[in-house]
Amino acid sequence: MADMPAVANRVDADARAGIRAPRVLHFVTGGFSGATQVAIDLVEAHRASGNFDAKLVLRRKRNTESGRVEALRQKGLDVEVVAGWSHAVTIWQLARICRRFCPDILVAHGFSDHLWGRYAGLLAKVPHMIHVEHNSRERYSRCRLSQALWLSKCTDAIVGCSEGVRSSLLARGFPAEKTMAIPNGIRLVPYQGPVPELAARIPGIVMAARFARQKDHETLLRALALLRDRGLRPTLQFAGGGKMRYKHAAQELCNQLGLQEQVNFIGFCSDVPALLMQHRICVLATHYEGMPLSLIEGMAAGCAVVGSQVVGVQEVIDHRYNGLLAEHASPSSLADALEDLLRDDVGAQRMADAARRDAIGHYSMERMTSDYESLFATIMSGRPSQETRAGRE
Structure with a gap:
């Protein structure tokens, strides 16, 4: 991966040239689980570093409290909520947000949100997509596993939040050349x-x-x-x-x-x-x-x-x-x-x-953020692989 000084140097050069910072959209459940917290932490870190212009989109759940969403906005985060009662509506609303925000990278966190997030990314023609898996044992039916494996063809990277999760992804047949581990971190x-x-x-x-x-x-x-x-x-x-x-x-x-x-x-x-x-x-x-x-x-x-x-x-x-x-x-x-x-x-x-x-x-937040932003920089600096392009055609 690229290191953080390289990311910062490139962003500074882009700013001097009048080029906007790359845009990253994080899509995750609005249930305020561990996956939600990681996505929130990354959006806050992007805002602090200035390396990426970030948006957070939550899929509404029964326990998505409006007060907690508003608290995130009060902290200065760009947050939107999409419907969760219908997968089709979730995809349609997220695709509409993507067309408006024009992210360079869509990061879809957690099962089954990484499916609906990437379908929306395909509809909106988002250039790069990342699938982040947050658990070692998810409820993959044969149908949903088939969808996830198909979507991996048009996904730039598949990230497990630990080596154990990475191993579980490989055991399910996800492509080894795209699958990696970035351990979660906490604010110290x-x-x-x-x-x-x-x-x-x-x-x-x-x-x-x-x-x-x-x-x-x-x-x-x-x-x-x-x-x-x-x-x-x-x-x-x-x-x-x-x-x-x-x-x-x-x-x-x-x-x-x-x-x-x-x-x-x-x-x-x-x-x-x-x-x-x-x-x-x-x-x-x-x-x-x-x-x-x-x-x-x-x-x-x-x-x-x-x-x-x-x-x-x-x-x-x-x-x-x-x-x-x-x-x-x-x-x-x-x-x-x-x-x-x-x-x-x-x-x-x-x-x-x-x-x-x-x-x-x-397990610091700084280490986790550095790994993700380095991954984003690597993806942004190179052309999609032949396999990725074929998956979108």
């Missing part, structure tokens, strides 16, 4: 400076994740009940929105297990870094992941971290070096890991220190 500013030692924190647990089928709140609640039987009663903070039916199911299970006094469903949290730095343990119980940003935030906050042993998570956690892995969907295994961290202060602090070093060293 809230975590800079000294963080409290674990002994000075609330001896409790935080899981910052939306309520969705992908996440495994149930296993964490059952693990908490097992800890109670072992004489340990840590508090648990569930931070995150998501689908109400999954939240209600977790609340019902919490009541059935008699954990109401230990568990707090706080919903959307506007200051996750502060919440994490107040507590000793960050947990991500999940069925599958792409790149677990909430876990990396826990690492950066100096928490002792525990994650389910699934693709994405096991790429981040080196068991017993910077955290603990628990068997997937196993309350007893998760309870064992949590008990280790609650009873072994020295070991927990050692792993928390290693986790913080890894988060700061490997």
Whole structure:
């Protein structure tokens, strides 16, 4: 890839010559998932760097809150929302935005939005398209996988948000010559400076994740009940929105297990870094992941971290070096890991220190932004491959 100084130099030269900055349109679900956050972060980074003129387009979901969309606009981001009730309408409205904005590159994030985004790009004759996959296990039917593979012919790059996601894409038959990994990153500013030692924190647990089928709140609640039987009663903070039916199911299970006094469903949290730095343990119980940003935030906050042993998570956690892995969907295994961290202060602090070093060293927003903008610059500097041109004819 091109490096960032080369990107900046080219943009400066273009500005002196009166040439506009290249335009990038990021299309993603409006469900404010991890994929949404990555797209938002990239649009903000483009605006800050000045290397690209960026627009964010969200596909409306039931939980697309107008207040959160307006907050993005108040921050100076160019944001539009398209309908989500019909794929055809989504494609038509996005294509219309593309014709008006005239992006040089369309970046379509996440399943199944990367399908509808690229169809719109084809209709609007967008010169370059990028498919970004944010999870290692998506609900590809035979029909949708066939569409995605066909669309890969007219796609310049296919990006997995981790090496695990890249491997899953290759296993499904996506072209190796176009498929790469760009790990997600987090904003490190809230975590800079000294963080409290674990002994000075609330001896409790935080899981910052939306309520969705992908996440495994149930296993964490059952693990908490097992800890109670072992004489340990840590508090648990569930931070995150998501689908109400999954939240209600977790609340019902919490009541059935008699954990109401230990568990707090706080919903959307506007200051996750502060919440994490107040507590000793960050947990991500999940069925599958792409790149677990909430876990990396826990690492950066100096928490002792525990994650389910699934693709994405096991790429981040080196068991017993910077955290603990628990068997997937196993309350007893998760309870064992949590008990280790609650009873072994020295070991927990050692792993928390290693986790913080890894988060700061490997998962910064600056590194992620540099990789994406270098990819965009590489695509813009070269002509489409023969395969790409053939896919559009």
